[in-house]
Amino acid sequence: MSDGKPRIGVFKYSCCAGCEFQLIFFQKHVLETLGKVEIVFCRMLQSGGVEEGPFDVALIEGTITEQWQIEQLRKIRSVTTYVIPIGSCAVCGGVPAIKNNEQEYTIQSRVYEDTSRLTSIRAHSVDQYVPVDGYIKGCPMGERDLAEFVTSLLLGKRPEFIQYPVCVECKLQHNICVLVAYHWPCMGPVTNAGCGALCPSHDRECYGCWGPMKNAHARALANRFAKMGLSEEDICRRFTEFGEPTVEWKPGQVRRWDVVQK
């Protein structure tokens, strides 16, 4: 760390760039944060920059959907102390990984007539390719975990990320359980917290945008949904909107994707 300032690189892969925006406009903390760290590479923020590193921290946003991204990711890993995926795309595949439910060619040919020049591969999270040193979850990534990470970095301590389900936050908000009371297909029990139980607090069920909670019991929730009368396809859709390639939600993802056939 030159001048004691951590050198940070920010890399974007296949995603909406919302996390990078969340980072750049770190709300009230933006001014003091920018003074305390050195952002050496972030294309959205500044021209130029040092792509080769070395970095104290590399923040990675986006799903990995191209071969060149894997190669660059490995290079980044080799010159970086802490590699941190930010946001659901990088953490658990996120929305771009919905495409994994069907053959790559089927998906591609719906969008492009000429698929021969496409180089897309199956969508996977960052940790499928390189070891990572923590996750800042959320879609977009959560402010609380981001603040925790930046503070920990500056203090030289280990960050404490949120690792419990949305249900915990829902109880703290004094919400009525929408799953038990209203039989809404709420993903809260298997979804990592951090949003402050946003959806149940706004009269709708959680749709899982923060991705799977560690050791989530997806099968139990899927069974519950089935008892409530949800079709197999509907259950599968709930477990594949965020986190298709994850082991945690796999038991909820029944692969009978024939809904399109009339």
Add this chain to the structure above:
Amino acid sequence: MGRGAKIEIDYLARVEGETALTVELDGAPLLQLKIFEPPRFFEGFLVGRKYNEVGDIVSRICGICPISHMTTAILAVEKATGIQVSEQTTVLRHLLAVSQIVASHLVHLYTLAMPDYYGYPGITGMLERFPDEMARFIRMKNVMNHLSGLIGGRPLHPVTHLPGGFTSIPHPDEFGGVLEELRSIRADAEQAVRDVVDFQLPEFFAPCENVALNTENRYSFNEGRIVSDRGLDISVDDYDAHFKEWEVPYAFAKQSAIAGRNIFRVGALARLSNKFDELADRTKSLAHEVCAGLREPNHNPFNNNLAQSLEIVEGIEQCIGILESRVFEEEEIDASPEPGAGGAATEAPRGLLYHWYRINRKGVVEQAKIVTPTAHNFLVIERDLKELVSERRDLDRGKLRLLCEQLVRAYDPCFSCSVH
């Protein structure tokens, strides 16, 4: 300039998404905007998803204009499935749209465009020299995010917005609080226009058709007919009959044109060129005072920056007007979808955005089509770059390169959106 002279920008910084730019200077300049943003195939994987998931999914197309994608998709789904909404829902959608457009313009003007005009690589180095401007920017941004977040649950990727309406309505006191904040940034907004005038935008004449959504007597964003300053006037339902889209070998984004018409432009400048008379009095008088000459259909693409700054003033005025005159009440969402197909268009911060869906009797998407503002602007950006380079080819190479970058950024393109 010698043979084989070339400008290559292998990664255009400070725009949303990933693109490279090649300009060959010999003879007639050859120009390619190589949008290498990886495709995510939204139109591919939306097939098979439920009608009420579409809004949540497509908001992830873009981190700057999630609300535009979400609202357009929901409007299209409602059109396809025959779901009706209340007048209150339409007003809330308008507020949501305006709050995001203002926030997006602020981000573009202060962090993506401004560094170019003062010779900085990015916003980080500018904090010391421009503390007032940066403080102003963050004040306004926070208020607009507060309004988006109040209605949507969170400003980025809102959660309350579904086909049929909003799941929850904020308490009147909360609206009162944000109204106070909006009043407190009125002066900031006017100063923002002056900040942009201070950029001293380059002079450049590149005429083309200006296309925008328009309604009578209102500067609206979510409804209207597709019109232009050269006589185009079509219903959104006829979009597919007029707008054509095709693939190009050097970019993952598609290009778009209107059949039988010349090249066109969308965005803040196009909106202003079509709808100047509909602006609030305060915005109009400011436009006359600070940037006389912007009134007529304007043909300097760099002035898109100026048009955006005027929309910041306009947007804040509109929000204040609505919040002063209305009370919002809780209401039930009543959505029972019928099978069908339908499209909708809105004005995203960067211009005309179109979504179309076909939905079957199970409420599942069978076909999806999304055409973004940057796809609409793809051709005109390339054309303008070509003309700029031909006109100023004797300029020092570094300066020409910067000018090219400034021009692309003036359009405020979103390459993540354009590929999606």
